[in-house]
Amino acid sequence: MRKILGLILTGFIFSFAVAQDYQGDFQKYFQENDTINQLKTLTEWEKEYPKDPELFTSYFNYYFIISRDEILVVAAGDPPANGKYLSLTDSSGNYAGFIGSKINYDKSNLKKGLDKITEGISLYPNRLDMRFGKIYVLGQINDWSSFTKEIVKTIEYSHINNNQWTWTNNEKQKDGKEFFLSSLQDYQVQLYNTGNDDLLLNMREIANTILKYYPNHIESLSNLSLTYLLTGEYDKGLEPLLKAEKINPKDYIVLSNIAWGYKLKGDKEKAIKYYEKTIEYGDERTKTFAKKQIEELKK
Numbered sequence: 001m002r003k004i005l006g007l008i009l010t011g012f013i014f015s016f017a018v019a020q021d022y023q024g025d026f027q028k029y030f031q032e033n034d035t036i037n038q039l040k041t042l043t044e045w046e047k048e049y050p051k052d053p054e055l056f057t058s059y060f061n062y063y064f065i066i067s068r069d070e071i072l073v074v075a076a077g078d079p080p081a082n083g084k085y086l087s088l089t090d091s092s093g094n095y096a097g098f099i100g101s102k103i104n105y106d107k108s109n110l111k112k113g114l115d116k117i118t119e120g121i122s123l124y125p126n127r128l129d130m131r132f133g134k135i136y137v138l139g140q141i142n143d144w145s146s147f148t149k150e151i152v153k154t155i156e157y158s159h160i161n162n163n164q165w166t167w168t169n170n171e172k173q174k175d176g177k178e179f180f181l182s183s184l185q186d187y188q189v190q191l192y193n194t195g196n197d198d199l200l201l202n203m204r205e206i207a208n209t210i211l212k213y214y215p216n217h218i219e220s221l222s223n224l225s226l227t228y229l230l231t232g233e234y235d236k237g238l239e240p241l242l243k244a245e246k247i248n249p250k251d252y253i254v255l256s257n258i259a260w261g262y263k264l265k266g267d268k269e270k271a272i273k274y275y276e277k278t279i280e281y282g283d284e285r286t287k288t289f290a291k292k293q294i295e296e297l298k299k
Helices: 002-031 035-048 053-067 107-123 128-140 144-161 176-192 197-213 218-229 234-247 252-265 268-281 284-297
Strands: 068-075 085-089 095-105
Touching: 002 035, 002 053, 035 053, 053 068, 053 107, 053 128, 095 107, 107 128, 128 144, 128 176, 144 176, 144 197, 176 197, 176 218, 197 218, 218 234, 218 252, 234 252, 252 268, 252 284, 268 284
Parallel strands: none
Antiparallel strands: 068 095, 085 095
């Protein structure tokens, strides 16, 4: 029996090593931008190990890269809000337009990549790198509806698996809950940085979903507040901030935001009160800002 088990175990180790070779080959060709050999490796890999989790992430990377097409853009008018560009001037030195790059995506290849990673997630739902990879791509193509839905799905699943996440090669993600929540904050910032007020609703949906499972998550309470303060709903905006203050009365960012909320509302007395609290607990930069705000409010 032990001899048979030894043979089985040896075979498993050999098979795993072969799968690792496919992964290494793909990474080599990926670094070399050799898409022909990338696809050849993926095809052979899929025949041998069709359920290998790294196969799905590799297919995803392959299709995403070949879907990208960067083109040079020369145009008059204002440059796009996001992206790198150079200003153009006429013979008199006046602004005449801009030159920069724009990335287009081939929908067919992009869909193939998204389908592959979706299949991978269904087979390996604890693989956070697959989920975050999909979210990243949806953000790159500005599909904010799908971006938000995928984040919400991931938050809901975090409650099921208790943040027992894995990463590449199924390695366990250390500090799963903290890492997960901090990454979600980056996605919230990404939505905010678009400057599109319509996406405040997306931020609100994400924040509310987080708070459903993590009611004391101060960053989400602050994000929720922001979506109301920026739309003039000051009382609704202050409510989650005041809850955050109870959780951590010394969080100077929360205190500063409460002061800002009262300032927007026109309640100078309470605004000054919270800017004074901000000075008590804040760092030097925050203290300087709070003092300046108090001076303006007292004019």
